[in-house]
Amino acid sequence: MKKLKRSGRLVDMTYFLLQHPHEVISLTHFSERYQSAKSSISEDLVIVKEIFEDEGYGSLLTIPGASGGVKYIPRMGQAEAEELVDGLIDKLAVPERILPGGYLYMMDLLGNPRFIHEVGRLFAAVLADKRIDAVMTVATKGIPLAYAVGQFLNVPVSIVRRDHRVTEGSMVSINYVSGSSKRIQTMTLARRSLSPGSRVFIVDDFMKAGGTIRGMIDLLEEFQADLVGIGVLVESVGVEERLIDDYMSLTRLSDVNVREKTIKVEPGNVLEQLTVYFKEDEM
Secondary structure (H helix, E strand, O other): OOOOOHHHHHHHHHHHHHHOOOOOEOHHHHHHHHOOOHHHHHHHHHHHHHHHHHHOOEEEEEEOOOOOEEEEEEOOOHHHHHHHHHHHHHHHOOHHHEOOOOOEOOHHHHOOHHHHHHHHHHHHHHOOOOOOOEEEEEOOOOHHHHHHHHHHHOOOEEEEEOOOOHHHOOEEEEEEEOOOOOOEEEEEEEHHHOOOOOEEEEEEEEEOOOHHHHHHHHHHHHOOOEEEEEEEEEEEOOOOOOOOOOOEEEEEEEEEEOOOOEEEEEEOOHHHHHHHHHHHHHO
16 A cells, blocks of 8 residues: 555544454554554554544554554444434334234345444444354344344354255254244254354344244354344334343334234333443443
């Protein structure tokens, strides 16, 4: 890269950090990249850090030592998170979303890159100080959400499927009980998808009783992997038997009236999780 003025360095440095979250970048890397002294790079990073934190983009941590450098941690402020959740509630409450059987049409949201990008950032903000090695979801509607979270955590995505695929090599399969239908179903995951001891965050687009998520938790045990957390876009309220207890949700679907074509949606508990983080951060 050609030698840049400070204004050019700041733009390129900011872009580089945003593209490499949770990754330690050495001062030497930036010094060689911009052909500038480390003292100048340090001054630039102070400016970037100030803007990131003032605008709520995240934090920039300094890692001391010979192998140290700086690490960008994505964050999201309380006001921005509330705006995202309120916007989702408004979108979900549109009567035209009601499908036969009381289901909701959600593919327009899951297929909206900008919206899913921000949801991934919110989940990553809650998980900012936890070590995550992989994000897991079940095919197919949860995939966009999982990749958004994985992007901000800078970790790979493991996709659980309900069928065997030759292209994924040997598979691990388990049977699980569907929370809603109580039917025995099968889910599979490629052996190469997770390493033993991996710390995994599970995401899904919609949760009723949590049978599918319960199945993924059981699948983690087959890989000797650890569950760090669970995140869902929408959870259904009023389920008789919830198969999981500890999770975070953006919204709660409290009622769908097919006859009157009304949908009642409430904020989930993810904002409470974010509040806990900020209170601990201020101590």
